[in-house]
Every structure is written in C-alpha cells, then in structure tokens.
Amino acid sequence: MIKIDQLTKSFVFKDDRLVAINNVSATIQDGEFLGIIGSSGAGKSTLLRCLSLIEKPDQGTIWLDDVDLFKLKGKDLIRMRRQLGIVFQGYHLLEQRTVFDNIAFPLRLTHMKEEEITQRVDSLIQLVGLSGKSSSYPSQLSGGQKQRVAIARALTSEPTLLLCDEPTSALDVVTTKAILDLLKEIHRKTNVTVIIITHELSVVKSACDRMIVMNEGQFVEDGKVIDIFASPSHPMTKLLLSYQEGVL
Amino acid sequence: MSDLLIKGLLDTLTIVFMSTLFSFIGGFPLGVLLVIWKKEGIAPWVIGEKILGSLVNVIRSIPFIILMIALFPITRLIVGRGYGVNASIVALVIGAIPFVARLVESALEEVDDGLIKAAITMGATPWQIVTKVYLIESIPSLIRSVSLTMITLVGYAAMAGAVGGGGLGDIAIRYGLHRYQTDIMLITIVMMVILVQLIQNIFHFLAVSLDRRRITN
Ligand SMILES: Nc1ncnc2c1ncn2[C@@H]1O[C@H](COP(=O)(O)OP(=O)(O)OP(=O)(O)O)[C@@H](O)[C@H]1O
Ligand SMILES: [Mg+2]
Numbered sequence: 001m002i003k004i005d006q007l008t009k010s011f012v013f014k015d016d017r018l019v020a021i022n023n024v025s026a027t028i029q030d031g032e033f034l035g036i037i038g039s040s041g042a043g044k045s046t047l048l049r050c051l052s053l054i055e056k057p058d059q060g061t062i063w064l065d066d067v068d069l070f071k072l073k074g075k076d077l078i079r080m081r082r083q084l085g086i087v088f089q090g091y092h093l094l095e096q097r098t099v100f101d102n103i104a105f106p107l108r109l110t111h112m113k114e115e116e117i118t119q120r121v122d123s124l125i126q127l128v129g130l131s132g133k134s135s136s137y138p139s140q141l142s143g144g145q146k147q148r149v150a151i152a153r154a155l156t157s158e159p160t161l162l163l164c165d166e167p168t169s170a171l172d173v174v175t176t177k178a179i180l181d182l183l184k185e186i187h188r189k190t191n192v193t194v195i196i197i198t199h200e201l202s203v204v205k206s207a208c209d210r211m212i213v214m215n216e217g218q219f220v221e222d223g224k225v226i227d228i229f230a231s232p233s234h235p236m237t238k239l240l241l242s243y244q245e246g247v248l
Numbered sequence: 249m250s251d252l253l254i255k256g257l258l259d260t261l262t263i264v265f266m267s268t269l270f271s272f273i274g275g276f277p278l279g280v281l282l283v284i285w286k287k288e289g290i291a292p293w294v295i296g297e298k299i300l301g302s303l304v305n306v307i308r309s310i311p312f313i314i315l316m317i318a319l320f321p322i323t324r325l326i327v328g329r330g331y332g333v334n335a336s337i338v339a340l341v342i343g344a345i346p347f348v349a350r351l352v353e354s355a356l357e358e359v360d361d362g363l364i365k366a367a368i369t370m371g372a373t374p375w376q377i378v379t380k381v382y383l384i385e386s387i388p389s390l391i392r393s394v395s396l397t398m399i400t401l402v403g404y405a406a407m408a409g410a411v412g413g414g415g416l417g418d419i420a421i422r423y424g425l426h427r428y429q430t431d432i433m434l435i436t437i438v439m440m441v442i443l444v445q446l447i448q449n450i451f452h453f454l455a456v457s458l459d460r461r462r463i464t465n
Contacts (some may be wrong), residue, residue: 052369082371092366096384096460106370108380137460157370 002028002051002161002193006060009046020046022217023060030160031191033184035204035225037240038214044197045089047214048165051195052086053077064161082106085159085192089166091146093138093153099125100134103152110157124152127189128182144175151182155192162186164196168203176200180207201244205229213237249432252419257439259333260415263405264443267337268398271344278304278345279352280378290364291374304346312343312404316411336413340404348397355389356382388459395451399444406440416440 009021020043028034038044049055051062053069062069064080072080093102103124107117125134128148138146147167154162164183168176184207187194198204204211204225211228213221215236221228232238278300284290285297307315316339320330327334359382367381383390409417416436424433 054365054369078371078373081369084369086366086369088362088366090360090362092360092363094363094381094385096387105367105380109370109372109376139461153370 001030001063001065003063004028004051004060005063007047007050007057007062008059009043009050009055009057019217021050021057024214024217024219025060026212026219026222028193028195030193031187033187033194033196033207033209035196035198035208035211036214037198037201037204037211039199039236039240042214043217044199044214045165048163048195048197051161051163052084053081082110082157083159083161085154085157085162087147087150087154087162087164087167089169091138091143091150093146093149095138098135098137099130099141099149102138102149103156105153106156120156121152124155127155127186128152142175143171144179147171147175147179148182151179151186155186155190158190159192162192162194164194166198167196169198169200176203177206183207201240205244213240252423253416253432253435253439256414256416256419256436257443260402260405260409260417260440260443263333263336263340263408263413263415264398264401267340267344267401267405268394270337270341271348271397271401272394274341274345275348276352278349279356280382282349282353283356283382284374284378288361290368290377300349304349307343307346308350313407313411315339315343316408316413331412331414333414336405336408336415339408339413340401343404344397344401347400348393351393351396352390355386355393358389359385388455388461391451391455391458395447395455398447398451402440402444402447 004024004026006023006025007021008019008023010017010019012018024047036044036047046055050057053072056070067080069080094105097105100121104117104121107120122134125131128151130145130148130152133141133145138149141149151167167183168179171179180203183194183196186192196203196208208225210223211221211225212219213228213234213236215234220234221232221237228237229241232241282297282300282304285293285300287294310318319339319342323335323338324330326338329335363385364377364381367377372380405413405415406417406420409415409419410421412418416439420433420436423429424436
C-alpha cells in the first residue's frame with residue numbers, strides 16, 4: 001500500500017515561489033492500476049519524481065507499507081530504489097549496450113548470478129515481445145520497441161510498484177495501444193501496482209481502473225474511471241472530458 | 249642522417265605515448281571528479297570542484313613553454329636532469345593532466361542527464377554510475393579525447409625539443425634552424441604531419457567502430 005500523505009513541493013527562484021504540488025493525499029492499494037492525469041504544469045512529473053525518490057518534498061511524506069520513504073538513507077535508500085520500477089518519459093536507455101544488457105542493468109547492480117540474470121532477462125524479453133532483438137542496440141529500435149525495453153528494464157527487479165511517466169506520449173496510436181495492452185497484461189500476470197502519469201485521457205480510459213485528476217498542484221478528482229467519466233465533478237475534469245469527445 | 253631521424257622519431261613516439269599514458273592516468277580521475285562533484289553531480293562537493301577547477305584553469309592558462317622551463321627544478325628532481333626524453337615526459341604530463349581532465353569532463357557531460365537520474369533510481373551507487381554508465385556511454389568521446397591529447401602532445405613535444413627535450417623537435421631546431429639544414433627541417437615536419445594524420449585516422453576509426461549509436465535512423 002502506498003500512502004501519499006499531505007505532500008507539498010515548491011520551487012523557489014529568486015523571490016518567486018512556485019508550488020508544484022500543493023498538499024496532496026491519496027492511498028493506493030496493492031495491485032491497483034492508477035492513472036494520474038492533468039494538463040501541462042499540473043505537477044505530475046514532480047509528483048512522480050517524489051515517488052521515485054529523486055526529489056524530496058518540502059512537507060508531508062509518502063509511505064510504502066510502513067516505511068517512510070523520505071526517512072531512508074544510504075544502503076536502505078538504495079535497496080528501496082531497487083524495489084521500484086520506473087519507466088521514464090524519454091526511455092533513457094544505455095545507448096552503448098544491447099537490449100539484453102539494458103534490461104539486465106538493474107540486476108547487474110546487485111550480486112545476482114549471471115545464470116539467474118540470463119534466465120530472468122530472457123523471459124522478460126519474451127514478455128515484452130522483443131524476441132530476436134536481444135543483441136540489438138537502442139539506435140536500431142523504433143520508439144515503441146525502446147519503450148518495451150524500458151518497461152522490461154523496470155520489471156527486472158520484480159518491483160512492487162511500477163511508475164510510468166508519459167509512457168506513450170511519444171508514440172503513435174497503434175503503438176500506444178500495444179504498449180498499454182502490454183502494461184495491462186503485465187499487471188494481470190504479476191499484480192504489480194501500476195501508476196501511469198499522462199496527459200492523455202484515452203490512456204486512462206483504456207488502461208486504468210482508478211484515476212486522479214491533477215490541477216495546479218492539487219488532486220481535484222479521485223475515483224473509479226467509469227464513475228468519473230459518467231459524472232465529472234471538477235471543472236478541470238469536465239474540460240479534459242470535453243476535449244476527448246468524439247476522439248474515442 | 250637517417251639514423252639521427254629514426255632516433256628522433258622513436259624519441260618523439262616514446263615521449264608522445266608515455267606522456268599520453270601518464271596524463272590520462274593523472275587526468276582521467278580528475279575529470280571524473282570534476283563531473284561528480286558538481287552541484288548537480290552524483291556526489292556533490294562544490295568546494296572541492298571549485299578548487300580543482302581553478303587549479304586546472306591556472307595550469308592550463310600558463311603557456312606550455314613557460315611551464316616547461318618553470319618545471320625544470322621539479323623535472324630535475326624526478327628524473328635527475330632537466331633535459332632529454334624523460335624530462336620532456338615529466339613536463340608534458342604535468343602540462344597535459346589539466347587538459348585531459350577537461351576533455352574527460354566534457355566527454356562525460358555528453359551523457360544524457362536523464363540516463364544518470366534513471367540509473368540512480370535503479371539503485372546504482374555513485375561508483376556504479378561512474379563505471380557502468382558514464383564510462384561506457386562516453387567511450388567514443390573518450391577515444392576522441394585520447395586522439396586529441398596525443399596530437400596536442402606531438403606539438404608540445406616539439407616545443408619541448410626546442411629547449412633540449414629530445415625528439416624530432418630537438419632535431420629540427422638543432423640541425424634545421426641552427427645549422428641551416430633545410431632538408432632535415434622539412435623531413436621532420438613531414439614526419440610530424442604523417443604522425444598526426446596516423447593518430448587522427450586510427451582513433452577516428454576506433455571511435456566510429458566502437459560507437460553503438462552509429463546505426464541511427
Ligand atoms: N526543477 C524545477 N525547478 C523549478 N520549477 C520546476 C522544476 N520542476 C518543475 N517545476 C515547475 O513545477 C510545475 C509543475 O511541473 P511538472 O513538470 O511537475 O508538470 P507536469 O504536470 O509534469 O507537466 P507536463 O505535462 O508538461 O510534463 C511547473 O510550473 C514547472 O515549471
Ligand atoms: Mg511531465
């Protein structure tokens with residue numbers, strides 16, 4: 001269970017203070033498939049950076065089960081990071097390494113035996129549909145294939161939480177659907193908790209069970225996707241929905 | 249005469265190779281420190297970075313020929329005398345370490361910052377980030393840095409030759425300039441041009457063939 005507890009994060013430039021996340025709280029149960037949606041500048045990526053432990057909040061905290069994530073230091077922090085799977089907005093693959101070595105990378109940071117690594121990586125390559133590509137380099141892959149590598153890499157350490165920042169925003173509709181189907185399949189098979197950050201309502205609609213709408217640093221709507229689509233309450237949600245009409 | 253030139257060439261090669269080797273041994277770790285100590289680096293230590301950065305800049309801003317002469321006492325202390333091949337190597341290494349440090353720094357800085365962040369979130373320690381991400385991802389640039397260092401050192405070695413440092417530069421000055429043997433002067437120049445071309449081409453080939461990004465779309 002993840003508990004986001006009154007989280008606040010602001011950025012200060014000179015005399016100006018910009019509140020990117022403004023006192024947000026939510027509880028996410030194990031095995032949920034949550035979409036966080038909001039327009040540009042809403043604070044989504046900042047929230048994800050807090051969840052992935054690269055940014056510290058000013059106030060509040062995030063609990064993972066009974067661990068206060070921002071109290072972790074040194075070895076404990078590194079161990080916790082290895083338990084999170086993160087798919088980044090820009091893939092961020094190692095350009096000088098093969099698909100196999102990219103996916104194996106998180107495991108090679110630990111003391112895992114090479115046989116075990118090979119076994120796990122091979123099965124992930126299968127899972128994400130990249131059979132035959134294991135010795136290709138990222139520069140030889142399409143955007144969708146790179147995203148598959150990124151997803152496989154995020155799954156190597158068998159995380160309990162998979163965080164995805166705009167996993168499909170650089171992809172065309174067909175590839176987007178394939179990637180979302182893959183994430184759904186992974187979710188079904190492993191029951192990993194998935195949090196997707198997106199600005200596309202269609203992503204939330206086709207993949208998520210629950211959605212949170214973010215606006216100006218706050219959670220303005222939180223509930224089941226079907227319920228919110230049926231009766232949005234916040235003006236921002238209504239606005240987002242109005243743009244989507246006819247598209248889906 | 250050909251014996252003289254062959255000896256000169258061998259001396260130059262020794263000077264260039266040895267000083268490249270030692271300036272990388274010295275400059276490489278400094279380049280890494282310059283990157284990781286930065287405010288946004290993976291092991292920030294701003295004061296350390298400032299001090300190291302300034303030191304590097306100070307040495308780099310001294311013209312090499314002056315540095316070489318100023319280093320005479322130190323060279324003499326290390327190799328026993330202030331002239332000859334070994335003395336040149338010592339002076340060149342000291343002069344080239346800061347140069348290499350900056351080259352390594354800029355090679356590592358080409359690595360996508362997002363990738364470094366990603367590696368951190370995957371639980372990589374600073375040491376692992378340096379050895380498994382920075383160094384591997386910047387291999388092509390690092391190879392180019394070696395090439396650039398060697399080529400620069402061919403030139404500097406010739407300058408060192410002018411103050412009795414041995415090698416082709418020494419011959420060019422002693423015979424070509426002081427004894428008006430223009431043919432020797434020309435031959436040494438041609439040899440140095442060929443040497444530079446060879447270094448350039450070999451390392452360019454290496455950098456390109458080891459770069460896995462070459463098959464781009
Ligand atoms: N490192 C930073 N320094 C200063 N301001 C920042 C920083 N990161 C984010 N911000 C500001 O915080 C606000 C929220 O940014 P954030 O990147 O979280 O938005 P977002 O919802 O992810 O938007 P997008 O959909 O465009 O990616 C923005 O106004 C942004 O300018
Ligand atoms: Mg964003």
